[in-house]
Amino acid sequence: MALTLGAILYEGFELLDMFGPLEMFTALPPDQLKVVMVAEKSGPVTAGSMSNAPCPSVIADYDFESAPPLDIILLPGGVGTIPALENDNLLNFLKTRAVDAQITASVCSGSAILARAGLLDGRRATSNKMFFSLASSQSDKVEWAERARWVDAGDFVTSSGVSAGIDMALAIIARLFGQSVADQIAEGAEYSWHRNADEDPFVDQLNKLSNSL
Amino acid sequence: MALTLGAILYEGFELLDMFGPLEMFTALPPDQLKVVMVAEKSGPVTAGSMSNAPCPSVIADYDFESAPPLDIILLPGGVGTIPALENDNLLNFLKTRAVDAQITASVCSGSAILARAGLLDGRRATSNKMFFSLASSQSDKVEWAERARWVDAGDFVTSSGVSAGIDMALAIIARLFGQSVADQIAEGAEYSWHRNADEDPFVDQLNKLSNSL
Numbered sequence: 001m002a003l004t005l006g007a008i009l010y011e012g013f014e015l016l017d018m019f020g021p022l023e024m025f026t027a028l029p030p031d032q033l034k035v036v037m038v039a040e041k042s043g044p045v046t047a048g049s050m051s052n053a054p055c056p057s058v059i060a061d062y063d064f065e066s067a068p069p070l071d072i073i074l075l076p077g078g079v080g081t082i083p084a085l086e087n088d089n090l091l092n093f094l095k096t097r098a099v100d101a102q103i104t105a106s107v108c109s110g111s112a113i114l115a116r117a118g119l120l121d122g123r124r125a126t127s128n129k130m131f132f133s134l135a136s137s138q139s140d141k142v143e144w145a146e147r148a149r150w151v152d153a154g155d156f157v158t159s160s161g162v163s164a165g166i167d168m169a170l171a172i173i174a175r176l177f178g179q180s181v182a183d184q185i186a187e188g189a190e191y192s193w194h195r196n197a198d199e200d201p202f203v204d205q206l207n208k209l210s211n212s213l
Numbered sequence: 214m215a216l217t218l219g220a221i222l223y224e225g226f227e228l229l230d231m232f233g234p235l236e237m238f239t240a241l242p243p244d245q246l247k248v249v250m251v252a253e254k255s256g257p258v259t260a261g262s263m264s265n266a267p268c269p270s271v272i273a274d275y276d277f278e279s280a281p282p283l284d285i286i287l288l289p290g291g292v293g294t295i296p297a298l299e300n301d302n303l304l305n306f307l308k309t310r311a312v313d314a315q316i317t318a319s320v321c322s323g324s325a326i327l328a329r330a331g332l333l334d335g336r337r338a339t340s341n342k343m344f345f346s347l348a349s350s351q352s353d354k355v356e357w358a359e360r361a362r363w364v365d366a367g368d369f370v371t372s373s374g375v376s377a378g379i380d381m382a383l384a385i386i387a388r389l390f391g392q393s394v395a396d397q398i399a400e401g402a403e404y405s406w407h408r409n410a411d412e413d414p415f416v417d418q419l420n421k422l423s424n425s426l
Contacts, residue, residue: 007269016236016402022269023229023375026262037269044272049239050401056220056235056250057272059257130401161403162236163379188263188343189229190374190415194405202403 002034003176006070006097009039009060010090012048012080016162017107018058021074021169027185032177038067040089048079064093072172073101076165077108077128084113085138091117103172104156107165111158115139123153128161129205147203149194160200167194215247216389219283219310222252222273223303225261225293229375230320231271234287234382240398245390251280253302261292277306285385286314289378290321290341297326298351304330316385317369320378324371328352336366341374342418360416362407373413380407 005025007018026035039045039060047055062068075094084090094117098104106114108128114120115138126148127135136144145151150159150168152175159168170193174182186193218238220231239248252258252273260268275281288307297303307330311317319327321341327333328351339361340348349357358364363372363381365388372381383406387395399406 014236015232015239019228019232019269023227026228026260026266026268027264028266029264030266034267035269047239051240051242053239053241053243054247055239056232056248059270059272129403161401163402163404166376187415187418188374189376190342190418191376192405192407192414201405202400205400205403 002031003071003102004068005033005035005072005074006038006067007035007074008076009037009045009058010080010084010087011046012078012083013045013076014049014078014108014162015047015055017076017078017110017165018074020163020166021105021107023189024166024169024173024185027188028173028177028181036061036068038062038064040064040087042066050079064089069100070097071102073097073104075104075106075110075113077106077110077112081109081112081134085116094119102155105168105172106158107168108159108161109134111135112138114156114158115142120156120158123156124151125153125156125158126151126160127158129202129207130161132207146206147200148198149200150197152197160202166191171197215244216284216315217281218246218248218285218287219251219280220248220287221289222250222258222271223293223297223300224259225291225296226258226289227262227291227321227375228260228268230289230291230323230378231287233376233379234320236402237379237382237386237398240401241386241390241394249274249281251275251277253277253300255279263292277302282313283310284315286310286317288317288319288323288326290319290323290325294322294325294347298329307332315368318381318385319371320381321372321374322347324348325351327369327371328355333369333371336369337364338366338369338371339364339373340371342415342420343374345420359419360413361411362413363410365410373415379404384410
């Protein structure tokens with residue numbers, strides 16, 4: 001039976017946080033994995049950018065109540081993370097659904113939301129470099145890894161900023177479906193996969209805000 | 214005045230072909246560049262995958278008639294390329310609008326559509342590795358480059374498969390807004406930019422179809 005991956009949309013999510021991983025996950029045949037788009041309310045959800053540029057809208061097929069059982073949860077980051085930290089419906093949805101999911105995965109500042117929900121307590125996790133302190137300030141019970149492309153803590157997998165989500169997605173695919181499947185998907189997308197979770201070329205950017213953009 | 218980038222959606226477009234470049238372009242402040250989503254008809258347009266997996270839908274803000282003047286046109290590839298080659302409305306839109314655009318850029322098999330429209334004749338261009346022959350069979354008046362991450366032919370810029378579109382987008386940003394702006398955007402997205410257009414790690418995959426996915 002196919003696994004179901006729920007991609008969680010919220011206003012101001014970061015485009016590549018979502019669609020980098022989904023490019024890799026949708027390369028799997030639908031009898032192995034099915035992607036569903038979920039948000040607090042079904043219908044269009046607009047992405048965001050740190051530059052405040054207008055961004056595309058993506059359609060959520062399910063709201064939190066109607067979403068099917070999820071084997072994998074994919075939570076992006078983005079400028080919308082900050083208001084999302086105060087969204088009890090989102091936090092409760094994640095708390096409830098993560099219990100039954102095989103893997104709950106976040107990209108970028110998405111781990112700040114998971115940490116706020118208390119879901120990363122007692123686990124090792126990472127976040128994006130530009131606002132690392134946003135995540136780490138949500139819980140001091142998390143073993144925050146500053147130098148990590150992604151961290152696989154078993155039921156929770158967290159990645160560093162934006163494009164690191166692609167590498168994490170391939171690692172999850174390798175774990176669930178085999179290394180050769182992940183290799184083939186990366187190759188098909190002509191993507192030079194960063195295969196080492198601990199190799200982090202961007203660690204020097206820690207908490208460096210982008211001021212001139 | 215801000216440049217306007219028109220991202221062209223069609224049924225079965227490839228997710229990362231579109232949202233890799235748009236991640237980079239939407240990092241520019243909106244007083245420098247504005248992204249608009251355009252399709253034959255406004256409203257939801259569904260992405261596609263070679264695996265036939267169900268994919269997300271994205272909203273086109275404008276149809277071909279209502280689209281504003283476009284300084285940059287971004288055309289993705291994907292499984293939808295094959296029916297798109299027969300879509301005269303799309304081909305005519307591209308032919309008409311490319312004349313006034315500063316840059317018309319394609320990702321992956323999007324260059325097959327540009328070639329079919331005759332827009333690449335007399336120019337150097339590239340395409341994705343997995344279906345290179347799909348593009349090259351559209352016109353023998355194009356100087357098809359098999360070994361290229363992307364090809365900058367001035368008014369037309371074409372990239373190789375899927376993730377190569379991100380590198381091409383950064384190169385276009387560097388050309389239009391300066392190298393340091395592009396560097397900063399890549400760094401903010403924690404993206405290891407392939408900066409050399411001629412360095413192509415995937416050339417050995419030429420026309421190798423993915424059979425087992």
